[in-house]
Amino acid sequence: MTPEARVQAAIDILDQINDGDPAERALTNWSRRSRYAGSKDRAAIRDLVFSALRKWRSTAALGGAETGRGRMIGLLRQDGVALETVFTGNRFAPDPLRAEELEGGTQPSDAAAMDLPDWVWEKFKSDLGDRAADAAQVLRDRAPVTLRVNTLKGDVSAAQSRLLSEGIVTRANPKSATALTVEEGQRKVAQSDAYQSGLVELQDASSQAIVDALPDRQPQNILDYCAGGGGKSLALAARFPDARITAHDAFSQRMKDIPARASRAGATVKIANKAEGWFDLVFCDVPCSGSGTWRRAPEAKWRFSPDDLQDLVETQAEILRIASELVSEGGLLAYATCSILDDENTKQIDRFLADNPQWHVVKSEFYLPDTDGDGFFVTILTRD
Template sequence: MELIHRNLLIGIHDSLQETFFEKNKYADKVIERLLKAHRKWGSQDRAVVSEIFYNIIRWKKRLEYYIGEGAKPGNIYKLILAYLLWSKTHYKKFEEFDGIKIADILTKLKKGTVPNKAFEHSIPEWLAATLEKELGANWEREMIALNEQAPTILRANSLKTSAKHLIEELKHENVESFTINGFKDAVQLEEKKNVFLTSAFKDGLFEVQDAGSQKIAEFLDVKPGMRVVDACAGAGGKTLHLAAMMENKGQIIAMDIHGWKLTELKRRAKRAGAHNIETREITDTKVIKRLHEKADRLLIDAPCSGLGVLKRNPDSKWKIDQDFIDRIKKEQQQILQDYSKIIRKGGKLVYATCSILPSENNEQVAEFLKNNPDFKLVKDEKVMPSSGFDGFYMALIERI
């Protein structure tokens, strides 16, 4: 294999250092800035940089074992070297690479064993224990899936097109894709491409959204003309899906505690041609109280650990801890308790997370139902990473 160009290595090195050692720096934004700063890199170079960057984040703990020490600012090149040797890609004559001796790394690589499951799956020790406790014997199967590269999946915007027609439009722009059985609007790319440069994207024909995530809006059972509240809307991926399902009829109130996310939602809604969305920033409790018993449907896409989407955000496993999960579970219960009052009698809500932990999912719903006898569970569903998609949980609850 050819040796990766030095300027690409420097870019990977600097981006890894920023991701690992600077607060509030997340991998997706870091790599986006790197690629924007080097627009002259060809598509193949950009793909190589992204692949190596994400895989080193994904396999950080295992690579640290190979280099014999933890990740420190001065060890980033060693992590890169260990990954390239381990994956047998883009290397040649590494004996001469920045004076780094590779004998010890090669010895461990040839041995092929690691001390325990946390090293094997490259996750913190606490997370291995938590996954085993909550998922039982299946935890390793799910962790193997979470260490795979995520596919790129689009949601065809049914306000403007269909999955079939979107595939044809993308093909005209040299992007090959296919439909996914059981997902009406989902389109999966044959290989990773920068679809944001396509005319199809600029014309609002699709949004990038995992198939598992697409299930959530469908689970809410919305109909044109309803009043729907998306209480944790963020930048609006599911809000836009709801608007399409409602055929732009009725009203969607998209809410979030971050105004800048709602600004992004409005920009996306304009491109998508979604006209029935109103945004409201949650600045105090009065914003919620004004909506008590006013909605036919409510989506609570609750803040969570994000353990179901580690394929896409592998750096998050290094940024959270058990204390964070314990805090977020209390927040989930409070949100469910407070926001559920928005639903009128006979209305329905969906509680959803992108976590695979029962303690964030069905156990939270069970606790809520125990304390709120005027609500009942209609159905719930989980999408596990071993399905090939991101991990999600969703529960449909009716106010009686």
């Protein structure tokens, strides 16, 4: 496909998304209809679509229309592309620009310039202060591809050497001693021997850092209470190789891949559909807005509402209450989110402490999204 044809394909897919289709479904449906498209074409079109999703409001303003065409015009304008070289009307290319499109759209301002819903931008400003604009701008760009070196299988140096031999260039990531940022060969990772053998896992650096933040004491019995696909369970297994790791999730189907992932990683993780007993460490990476990771799932920020936030806050509070009752005497409770909103982070902890004065904070860490990692929050608590 020509670059112009890729733009037209992105326009068509964005129109489907605008009509209410989830992005992944729209992309899949297009792929099924377009068997002629090669892997590079699909990757390039996906990048265009997700760039427009991250910049949904600003591209519409600059393109003068809330359509796939308008947003692609706006995106290309932002990127400094000469529009007349793309909108040629040639075979498979978008139609030539109309007079009103040539005149240009409007310069976005305030929340539109930040590519956030109005109410979320107000939350960013109140919660983050002078850091709000930087955080919002980072969420408008692609996230880095980051790996966790599985120390059950090897060290960082060995992982970098093996990845390099497969054409994957990495650099050390400052957020975690086990984190490597992929600088070249990102699309090769999943098929690489380093990944297939369990030496490395795909995991954001801030996500690794919140496991690093746990105290150096050696817990013997660990519960990953909101385990999901098991990324934190595997990181905990590597951080505490002598501990017994139990994974639990309210929706057990989410954990279906953990046994295979644990086997590949050389870890032992017990699956528990019901969390019971006592644990030296209960780790709760709770359901949240995902606001620190919105560049990875940009649709989420456009579908997120104040009511959604309130529902999440209540769910998080209930998880904290239940999880705290599973912590043994002298044990630790870790509460984590991939959110950068105070309601889900410090305010949630303050609420828990007000209701449970026997608990106190051991340590807190907060990471804003940046070029090295996503936004994450963790607080580690213990009882008096």
